[in-house]
Amino acid sequence: MTSKPIVVAVGAGESEALLDFSTREAMLSGSPLHLVHVVRMPPTLPSSLAAAYQTAQEYGAEVLRQAVAGARARVGSAVVVTSELVTTGAPAAVLAGRSADARMVVLQHRHLTGTKRLTSASTTSGVAARAHAPVVSVPEAWRPPDGAEPGPVVVGVHDPARSREIMRAGFTLARERGADLRIVHAWWLANGYDGIVVDDAMREAEKERFGQEVAPDLDALRAEHPGVNTVVSVYHAPAALALDDVAEGAQLLVLGRRNPTLAVGSHLGSVVRTVLRQSPVPVVVVEPSAAMTASGGERRDTAAR
Known part of the structure; x- marks a missing residue:
């Protein structure tokens, strides 16, 4: 039986903790990795802003490419790594939908303030509240155990x-x-x-x-x-x-x-x-x-x- 994938929600910015956790979990469980980046843009844009939409898609594709490279550098050939760029839909709804066929969904939690904190929290909480699989929130400062006796x-x-x-x-x-x-x-x-x-x-x-x-x-x-x-x-x-x-x-x-x-x-x-x-x-x-x-x-x- 093919293992269900670990869905990894890739955002803009530093993602070391996210990749460290998700690749480690894939190696431990024998699950493939599926990296997803959702382009955050309004559902409709005037034609005058079409260039901005294209730029956002290109930026999202580069974010995803770098994350895939980081994941493959960690797992080598031991884990299958796939990716998906989503250009429509709210991130929380998209990721909750992808969870239906997932082993788990992994997101990185960033310690932000003000409006950015509210936006980040709504994505993590929104996915966790609606997902059909376990949802993992990885703090951005987290790093894997260093080889010492593992905690519980x-x-x-x-x-x-x-x-x-x-x-x-x-x-x-x-x-x-x-x-x-x-x-x-x-x-x-x-x-x-x-x-x-x-x-x-x-x-x-x-x-x-x-x-x-x-x-x-x-x-x-x-x-x-x-x-x-x-x-x-x-x-x-x-x-x-x-x-x-x-x-x-x-x-x-x-x-x-x-x-x-x-x-x-x-x-x-x-x-x-x-x-x-x-x-x-x-x-x-x-x-x-x-x-x-x-x-x-x-x-x-x-x-x-």
Whole structure:
């Protein structure tokens, strides 16, 4: 069976982190790479600006050519690299469409300010909210591990009843990397009384409750991936703060987006949006109902999670 490709969203500007991550993932998973650049132009232009449109297309083609050269320099003949220049459509919509047949979609997150930050965030969040495959946001300052002992793959779990496929993606990524897997659950009373009513007994009870609820799916996934060492950690803290803390030293953060039946714009949730902005390591956003398998395909359970 042919592996599904890793779709790489190539933008203008420096793309070292994007290419480093995507080529490494292709080598680990045996997946081909498909680089996509979307020319950002208005849908209609007066004839007087036709030259500007042509110039934008030529610039986009050169951006894509350089990215392809960079990818091939990293993988040699070990990975098939293809490319596509898209001249119509909004980037988020185009990339979400390409995700239907992808193993994952990879974008680079740039720490911008003002209007540029809002534009960049809308593309990453827009793709992550609508994609049919896992979406990876790679911080521009990220670089691959330098050969030291690899850190863990961290999976954030809010609701164990909807997290089996999120954890499965984490197991797959950890197995490919020879890394440990850390399941993280954070809880916090948002009603203003947390500091008054929470004590050690309540913290221990929440830890035990989460362990019992996640155990059936976690045990099944451990049986599927016997070589992956797993640890479960429960934090009494706001989720975004806990994930920011455990990101230090991690290889990846794996998070699930919210219920896809909710209105557009609410699919990610505030925690995922915050982590996408702040994480120093790549963040993988997974649809809870479908995730990667080791072969790069898709697996769906018949039982509702």
